[in-house]
Amino acid sequence: MVGTLQNAWKLPDLRSKIVFTLMMFLVFRIGAHIPVPGINREVIDQLLNSGALFGFFDVISGGSFRKFSVFAMSITPYINASIIMQLLTVVIPSLEQLAKEGEEGRRKITEYTRYFTIILAFIQAIGLSYGLKGAVANPTVGSYLLVAVTLTAGTVFLMWIGERITEKGIGNGISLIIFAGIVSRLPSGIGQLYEYVRVGTTNVLNVLLFVLIAAATIAGIIYINEGQRRIPVNYAKRVVGRRVYGGHSTHIPLRVNQAGVIPVIFASSILALPTTIAAFFPGSPVGQWFQQYFNFGSFLHSAFYALLILFFTYFYTAITFNPVDVADNMKKHGGFIPGLRPGKPTADYITRVMSRITLVGALFLAVISLLPTFVIMLTGITNIYFGGTALLICVGVALDTMKQLESNMLMRHYQGFMK
Structure with a gap:
């Protein structure tokens, strides 16, 4: 980098x-x-x-x-x-x-x-x-x-x-x-950690554990974001006049985390809304129930949070990726997956593979999003908003930006070669 x-x-x-x-x-x-x-x-x-x-x-x-x-x-x-x-x-x-x-x-x-x-x-x-x-x-x-x-x-x-x-x-x-x-x-978060150690709220070992968890989380996010299932695709040869087209092999890259961070944002906004509204009515029975049993870190909150992330991951993936369109485009251009007939069997196969790897991505997003709760339990460090969601966004944006920089540099090298 x-x-x-x-x-x-x-x-x-x-x-x-x-x-x-x-x-x-x-x-x-x-x-x-x-x-x-x-x-x-x-x-x-x-x-x-x-x-x-x-x-x-x-x-x-x-x-x-x-x-x-x-x-x-x-x-x-x-x-x-x-x-x-x-x-x-x-x-x-x-x-x-x-x-x-x-x-x-x-x-x-x-x-x-x-x-x-x-x-x-x-x-x-x-x-x-x-x-x-x-x-x-x-x-x-x-x-x-x-x-x-x-x-x-x-x-x-x-x-x-x-x-x-x-x-x-x-x-x-x-x-x-x-x-x-x-x-x-980040600087204010580091200063807050230093203040916790200085006043004795936490100790150096807990801070080191926090840093190790953050490093492992970043490595996991990079691994999942870059993870792909590559489905091989062959294109049959076509003779048009005296020219031969096709006859090459490629692949369909299916990303493990196709939905990105969108499911986490959706789930966070929807789940935090009732608790925040209840905070405006602290004296009401409903407000007291939400504050007691549905607060951040509680079992109900964590369970619903994970379920909403799973739902929105599948929902957003289904919206942005259509296996039927992919199969139709392959059929129009003479492409096929080895061992499968073009058309509906190809679409069904892609849908089945996409469902399996989306489950892995959804579970990973749920674990990353619930990470602050586990960090608080393990280290006792509270009021640190720089959690799993923030790391997901930062690592994803950093990877995309570096890829764009590399592609721009590669394009300029090609231009120099052509000249």
Whole structure:
């Protein structure tokens, strides 16, 4: 990785892209310290200590939610809008047709996603400002609208930064903003660990155990993310006029973790919502029950969390990968899997293989997501939000960015050879 970065820095165009990406990170971190007017920060701190969903938001936003800055909602509305548009593309025929029209169709869907992001961001900002009415210094309609418009503008600006990084920088801009937000919490997390050791809350052995678990988790994430089941495919020879086409072998790479981190985000948001809402009604019987039996780390919470991750992993994989389309495309181009007839037998075989490896990926995601609970039990280190979900996002984004850097360098080497 270090060698790749050093070689990329020697190329002027790649160096300019890296510098542009770092400058956008600097803008993001400056905005993370610009506060929303009329907000009491002490109330926000209390809510962060009581709600798992707010803690998750604070991780994604890189600490902006705790400061309640203009970037407090981070890029979450854009992610939600993108996922919803991706699901609607499968359901609505007109959107599906747009997706198949190439670059122009994708540009149109991107435009719809931007508008949808603004709508979702404003709705979320209104709900957030009203739900945090105890934190609003002057609870009037004008104050709520001011907070909502400020948060919406911050999200739209972040969306613009992400698109500029994708266009003029290195990697996927939206993913890199989340990555930068999570990594920015690392120094404060290390300082918190040091403080725990200094005051005697934990000891050096527990910290070493925590570091070993984190290293093993990173290695496991890399192994699973890069894991593939390669199904061999042969193409028959075709004679067209005096030319012979086909006659070569390839493979279908089926990823173990086809859904990525999307199931974890879905499950975290859905499962943390009841507990967070119950925190607003501490005196009610339902609120007390959720706080007692459905709190983060409880058996019910962990069990439902794992089941939701399994469900969303299969659901999102089924949405994004269609074995029938793969089998039809192979049949059209004269491809076949050795020992299987083209068409339905091929689709059934791919579906069966995909179901088996998706189970492995889903179980891995569930284990990684429940990792903070086990870490707290083993080491006694609490209030560390840099858990399995954050590691999943960081490692995945880092791998994708390094692959893009390597492909850019390889393309330039090929250009030099052709010249």
